[in-house]
Amino acid sequence: MKKKLVLLLALVLSIGTILAACSSKDSSTSDKGGKDGQPYEIKWYTIGTPQKDTDKVFAEVNKYLKEKINATVKMQQIDWGDWAQKSQVMINAGEPFDIIFTNGTDYVQNAQKGAFVAIDDLLNKEGKDLKNAVNPALLEGNRINGKIYGVPTNKEAARQTVYTFNKRLVDKYKFDLTKVKTLEDLEPMLKTIKENESGITPMATFKAYLPYDYTFNNEMPFAFPIEGDRDHVVNQFDTDLAMSTFKTMHSYYKAGYLKEDAATSKDSWPMDVENWFVRMGDSQPYADLLWSRSAKYDVVSVPAEEPTTFNDSVSGSIQAISATSKNPKKAMEFLNLLNTDSYLRNLVDKGIEGVHYKKNDDGTIEDLPARIDKYNIPTYSIGNFFVLDLYKDDPKDKWDKFKEFNEAAKPAPTLGFHFDSDPVRSEIASITNISKEFYPALATGSVDPEKYLPKYNKKLKEAGLDKVLNEIQKQFDDWKGKQK
Amino acid sequence: MPNDLNQTQVSVVASQPLDQLKRGGAKIKRKKTRDYHELHPVVNTIFSVLLGIFTIMCVFPFIYVIIISLTSEESIVRNGFQIIPAEWSTDAYRYLWNVKDQLLGSYGVTILITVVGTVISVLMISFYAYAISRPQFKYRRFFTFLAFFTMLFSGGLVPTYIVVTQFLGLKNTIWALILPLVMNAFYIIIMRTFFMKSVSESILESARIDGASEWRIFFQIVFPLSLPGIATIALFSTLGYWNDWFTALLYIDDPKLVPLQALLMKIEANLEFMKQNVDVGLMQQSLFDTLPQDSAKMAMVVIATLPIAVSYPFFQKYFISGLTIGGVKE
Structure with a gap:
């Protein structure tokens, strides 16, 4: 009798184990390779909505990588909203993977905790080309206690806050934007808009700039x-400045x-709805063009500050090598190639030529529908911008302007201080x-x-x-x- | 939803004696006989009105959600949410039709984990609880304590994650959505008490005398006798599986395995991310183009809740009878 009850209980406990065993097939296969000339599989977590054609594109990527560095890459995207929590749990749990996307304070904290490998030595050997390609300001700004813990995406290193205006209304009332330097200068325009345009909120909710x-x-x-x-x-x-600025804002x-619920509202003021006159945002070269394109009407910006290199503008996108990586060298070889090899960089970003995009005679590219539907990868979270092909409607000097912008930027007082x-x-x-x-x-x-x-x-x-x-x-x- | 239905029934029942009183009163020469159980008409009216208001408060949010889902996006941005929108539109549902593959897939996953999960969960919990409820089981104290202990102390998120992904290797499998929720110490304790109270030793004794095996005793005698208790934990665990999104957030990367509620949470979280990181979206507009707008979000809520809301009235009577049977029998 008792025996049977023990049996029953044992059964309960063992069902769990059996079920678990049934489904554990993929755990044993994941960390093979790297020895005996087998290509090493690099596990790469990055941000963004998982795409349908990722496997297809990475079959191509792997074909190329096997030849070049005898490695393959498994890229796993984690959805935007899940990213913060999920990546933190994975890092804390010490899950084995090689490369992970990180940014801002997450990067600093995880690096201080020892979750990432310091890559200074790797940068001098496996990542030599990479080190030459990336803007030094980006690398220096990401030093923590003297060491670099991740490869920053080589893009705009500076930030410039701008006032952006609805161009149609600026033209209609013939406002002179060259006079706009501070928040106070907006007053006469706001007044005109408020009096004459009923469907328009003069200021899309923003926090006063200091x-x-x-x-x-x-x-x-x-x-x-x-x-x-x-x-x-x-x-x-x-400070007096805060007092006077907030006073202006209050008036x-x-x-x-401003909208009455400005303090609590979570409204994002989407560009494509034309219900605003002025807003604030972070700019980059040709930002007006991008914004106008997504808004489907023209916008025009006026800088509120000089371009400045801040800690958070250099750490906007970083690929870090995990401390749990079994082969940091291979991971660095891959990052090196990703940031310097134009073919690989475009393949990872835009997909397969002829399937996801097409190349024009002059070397520019155009998205095919498949890229938007099935392989829409966030460019900023992958790597070096400057080896990317230009789109057909991009200005020809886009990357030169980026370089100029970076060079013109002044370092912020605490750049590199964490x-x-x-x-x-x-x-x-x-x-x-x-x-x-x-x-x-x-x-x-x-x-x-x-x-x-x-x-x-x-x-x-x-x-x-x-x-x-x-x-x-x-x-x-x-x-x-x-x-x- | 369950509450309002109850209340309408209550108010119907309460108003019946009133009608009888009117009819009866005419015959018995205006002699005022008052039923002891009857409420005073004034009190009755007040209660009915109060409950009516409460009912509307319960139903209103859902109706509001349906209205918003049928509002055009343009009108939401310009005027905010309105009870009678300036402009109606079915765009939101057209959007859902476009993503129907993902939606149906998620529906399938949710239904699968709910059914399979509930069956496994009920079996495991009742096995465990039955064993520790029997006095002849020598180690019952130890195993009771083992279950009870987990109610007070748990490993926490990270160790749980390590066990599930690295030790059991469940990441990106359907079992990661089922197994973590299978056992619940609280339900085990409830069921143990239920078994001890409602299944008397003498019944089991007689079954043994008739030569029934332990299996037969459990499935043919104990199980039917404790049906109300089992129905209760089955209901709880069904709801638990249906509404669970957190395990999917942790263990699932593959879009094919994302259950419905996790899909909703994901969309919500993505929108939140988009609002906090406007610059990312502005640099590459197409990234966030696929995210639904407010009306589409509400339409998804409608789609996700409607099946349960519609089917609930049909099952309600089983739930109620299931939950009350135990009380009247003895």
Whole structure:
């Protein structure tokens, strides 16, 4: 009797194991290769919606790679929205893979944790061509504690915030855009639009721009001035500039130039709906052309700042080699080829010639429907822009303009400095919460800064603002000292 | 949905005695006889109105979703969500028709994991619970504790992920959607208590005397006797599988294996990403062109909930009888 009950229980427990065993077929096959002249399979995780033709394209890619570096690549895309959580779990679980897309603070944190391989040595051997091809500002900006942990995509290294205008309305009322330098200069135009165009919201909701280099992001108080004293961190909300800018914004809000729910709205103001007059955005060379193309009407931009190389503009897209990689050298060989070999780069990005795109006589290309439907890969998350073929309607000097843009850019004060927030973690957590409460309302002008800005600063002080400022300054001085 | 149906029934029942009273009252010479169970007419009216309002509050969001799904995108951007939209449109459903392969595939996956998962889950839970509910099982304390322990302490996300992907190798298989949800310590404890309370030892004793094997006892005596309990955990586990999206987020990369709710979450998360990273979309517009707009999102919600909402009234009576049978029998 008892025996039978034990049996029953054993059965329950074993069903699980049996079921698991049935389906574990693919786990054993994945990490073969690399020895005995067998091509090594490089596992590559990158961002974007998984595409139908990925296998087809990578069959071609692998044919080429086997010849070149005796390796094959398995690319797995993870959907945009799932990316943050899923990639973090995979990294924390120590899942074996070779290359992973990463960016911004994720890159910094994971590199500090030791999830990525430092690639300085690899760059000097396997990645020599790559090192020559990539803009040095991109590589230097991504040094963490003196080491490079990933291959940045060679694209625009700088960021330039611009005011973008609806060109139809600019022409209609004959506005002179050359006069626009600051937020205050927008006033007369906004007024005209508000009075004469009923279906148009004068300002597509944006947060007022302040000329700072942020240690975290624009919501947080910690910032280094881009102009003037570039060596000291300040509380950006405790400046006259913040007060006057937010005041202007508040007067715009009161005048009805912004939507009433500006502070809380998650509206993304899609370009293709023509219901706005001015908006703010990050520019790159020929951005107006791209924007006009996707909006299907003309837009025109005016810079709000000089192009500047920020930490987050150089770490927008990075391929890191995982610490769990069994063959980092092969991974680097692949990255090297991907960033320097025009055939491979175009194949991975655009698909197979004649199937996904066609080549014109003058060397430019055009997408075929199959590229949009079945192999729509995000260009920015793969690699070097400058070896890509140009589209038929691209300006011929597109990549030259990119290079000019990069060269013209000035480095931001903290370019290459990565703050380690561990010593002040709890202060930062409470400051983040306070900022989430105040910043959106202030920066969209929804509340009166005379009343709320002092309140905000008082709360920040109570939450330990000074301690964090001191810590940032200390780490910054250390870093600065090592630079010389 | 379940609540409103209940309430309409309640109010129908409550109003019946009132009619009888009117008819009866005429015969018995205006003598006011009041049923003890009857509510005062004023109270009754107030309750009916309150419950009516509550019912509308329950149904309204769903109706609103249907309306939004039929609003043109242009009108949503210009005027926001409206109860009576400025412009009607069936574009959202046309969009769904275009992605019907993915949608039907996901439907299939969801139905498959729900059916298979529920069957396995109910069997495993009741096996385990039955074993630890029997006093003659020597190690029942240990195994009860083993199950109970997992209710208090769990390994956490990362270790679970390691076990499922590296130890069991379930990544990108249909089993990754089924097995992690099969066992549930809480249901085991419920079923154990249920077995101990509703299946008396003497019944099992008599079955043994008649020569029934343990298998026969379990499937032909214990199982029918505890049907209400089993129906309950089957219902919970069905809902659990139908609504689960998190396991798919973790373990599934292959679009062919994404269940319906995970597909909805994915679209939602992608839209969120798009809003936070406007620049990515602006540089390569076609990347996000395939993402549905607000109306299409609502249309997907309609498609995903409609089958359950429509079929629920037909199954409701089984659920209710299943859940109450135990109480009246003894």
